[in-house]
Amino acid sequence: MQRLAAGTGSRQERVIAEMRRRIITGEAASGALLSEIVLAEEFGVSRTPVREALKQLQTEGLVEIRPRVGTFVAAPSRRDITELFEMKELLEGAAARLLAQRGRVREVELLEENVRQADLAVAADDRAKYAGYVEEFHGLLITGADNTKLEAHYRMLMNQLAYSRLVVTSLQQPGRALQSEREHHVVLDLIRSKDGDSAEQVMREHVRASRRALLAGLELP
Amino acid sequence: MQRLAAGTGSRQERVIAEMRRRIITGEAASGALLSEIVLAEEFGVSRTPVREALKQLQTEGLVEIRPRVGTFVAAPSRRDITELFEMKELLEGAAARLLAQRGRVREVELLEENVRQADLAVAADDRAKYAGYVEEFHGLLITGADNTKLEAHYRMLMNQLAYSRLVVTSLQQPGRALQSEREHHVVLDLIRSKDGDSAEQVMREHVRASRRALLAGLELP
DNA sequence: CCCTCCTGTCTTGCATGCAAGAGGGATGCT
DNA sequence: AGCATCCCTCTTGCATGCAAGACAGGAGGG
Numbered sequence: 454m455q456r457l458a459a460g461t462g463s464r465q466e467r468v469i470a471e472m473r474r475r476i477i478t479g480e481a482a483s484g485a486l487l488s489e490i491v492l493a494e495e496f497g498v499s500r501t502p503v504r505e506a507l508k509q510l511q512t513e514g515l516v517e518i519r520p521r522v523g524t525f526v527a528a529p530s531r532r533d534i535t536e537l538f539e540m541k542e543l544l545e546g547a548a549a550r551l552l553a554q555r556g557r558v559r560e561v562e563l564l565e566e567n568v569r570q571a572d573l574a575v576a577a578d579d580r581a582k583y584a585g586y587v588e589e590f591h592g593l594l595i596t597g598a599d600n601t602k603l604e605a606h607y608r609m610l611m612n613q614l615a616y617s618r619l620v621v622t623s624l625q626q627p628g629r630a631l632q633s634e635r636e637h638h639v640v641l642d643l644i645r646s647k648d649g650d651s652a653e654q655v656m657r658e659h660v661r662a663s664r665r666a667l668l669a670g671l672e673l674p
Numbered sequence: 675m676q677r678l679a680a681g682t683g684s685r686q687e688r689v690i691a692e693m694r695r696r697i698i699t700g701e702a703a704s705g706a707l708l709s710e711i712v713l714a715e716e717f718g719v720s721r722t723p724v725r726e727a728l729k730q731l732q733t734e735g736l737v738e739i740r741p742r743v744g745t746f747v748a749a750p751s752r753r754d755i756t757e758l759f760e761m762k763e764l765l766e767g768a769a770a771r772l773l774a775q776r777g778r779v780r781e782v783e784l785l786e787e788n789v790r791q792a793d794l795a796v797a798a799d800d801r802a803k804y805a806g807y808v809e810e811f812h813g814l815l816i817t818g819a820d821n822t823k824l825e826a827h828y829r830m831l832m833n834q835l836a837y838s839r840l841v842v843t844s845l846q847q848p849g850r851a852l853q854s855e856r857e858h859h860v861v862l863d864l865i866r867s868k869d870g871d872s873a874e875q876v877m878r879e880h881v882r883a884s885r886r887a888l889l890a891g892l893e894l895p
Numbered sequence: 896c897c898c899t900c901c902t903g904t905c906t907t908g909c910a911t912g913c914a915a916g917a918g919g920g921a922t923g924c925t
Numbered sequence: 926a927g928c929a930t931c932c933c934t935c936t937t938g939c940a941t942g943c944a945a946g947a948c949a950g951g952a953g954g955g
Contacts, residue, residue: 722940
């Protein structure tokens with residue numbers, strides 16, 4: 454069998470990456486059946502690497518394998534979502550604290566540049582662009598905590614939330630973008646002044662606020 | 675092929691559970707090679723379920739699979755250990771806060787019983803017994819946070835630390851048991867008085883103290 | 896003596912075939 | 926009509942065979 458396109462690593466890694474992407478973006482609908490054999494044919498590989506890929510996605514919480522029945526895209530319950538936001542608050546708060554403790558590192562400079570650009574996007578009322586900066590802001594915070602375990606587990610949890618898709622929704626709330634950006638400024642200022650305690654506290658409040666904005670935007674539609 | 679002993683679930687689940695146990699207890703030495711074929715023969719199954727089990731243990735951070743080379747028991751680096759303790763501090767602190775917010779639930783009663791019994795063990799200078807109560811205390815705290823994601827990720831991280839084995843070591847430090855138990859009392863009191871902020875703060879200090887006691891006990895031997 | 900290359904053997908990666916459980920739909924009975 | 930039951934098909938779970946990369950050790954040349 455020919456080696457197609459040669460996405461970087463092994464066959465199963467390609468399958469993992471692509472399926473993860475599909476689930477996170479919502480291209481694979483929540484609750485949908487993922488048949489090993491269908492995916493195998495689609496990727497041009499045998500069932501084995503597909504199987505192992507799905508198994509890994511299960512431990513990442515993205516799919517649910519019901520033995521002898523089928524593998525399905527995970528459908529987070531209301532409770533799951535609450536828990537995930539609790540974890541988000543917790544981990545991002547801790548990241549803010551850790552970054553503040555590290556002092557003036559590269560990520561702080563990148564955050565400064567981020568809020569500068571984000572300010573412009575808000576002023577121009579360009580929500581799509583601002584959503585991108587929001588994601589970058591949170592990502593930089595996590596990376597800046599300089600703790601690989603924290604980062605790995607954070608990304609795993611946010612994948613379960615399909616968070617990237619949600620950001621846009623929460624910014625639909627009138628005035629949320631402006632408020633959000635103000636909160637980013639406060640957090641960054643506290644980090645720069647090395648006040649880890651306050652940075653953590655404010656970051657937590659920021660996450661709670663963004664969660665409220667999101668849920669408000671999700672209620673009716 | 676006969677069905678041996680019939681550990682509850684599928685073959686691979688049995689392999690996962692047993693290998694996880696071996697790694698955590700140290701029965702499988704850090705860095706040791708885990709050959710699929712050897713394990714397969716040992717468990718009386720084919721390579722397939724063994725393979726899938728090892729793959730899952732990899733995503734749990736317990737083994738490292740080097741492609742085309744072999745699968746090895748993970749050997750945490752010094753940095754890994756630092757990161758794991760950071761996560762421990764973070765997650766247990768958050769658990770204390772969440773439990774305090776929940777008010778008077780079953781886990782609080784169990785914690786009260788735990789410190790009562792643990793006090794006796796300390797008074798009798800029975801360190802092995804006290805170590806058991808320490809594990810239970812931390813476990814109850816996590817369970818009491820009532821957040822399944824937090825619990826799952828916490829257990830994953832503590833498995834990487836092989837924490838159960840470490841508790842005993844940290845209690846070797848003279849006076850550590852007494853001090854530790856005092857700290858447990860303070861945390862529990864703060865939880866009972868629903869002071870989440872302080873409970874989190876004190877719990878974090880407790881984790882840091884236990885980490886120091888542990889590292890002090892590990893330096894020389 | 897030392898360095899290089901080659902080969903044999905170990906490892907995992909993948910393909911494939913078969914078995915067994917779960918579920919749905921058709922069928923026959925009441 | 927309504928309901929229980931049987932069977933057929935779909936799914937995954939597991940076993941096995943082959944291929945290919947990695948690494949050690951020995952042979953040969955400098």
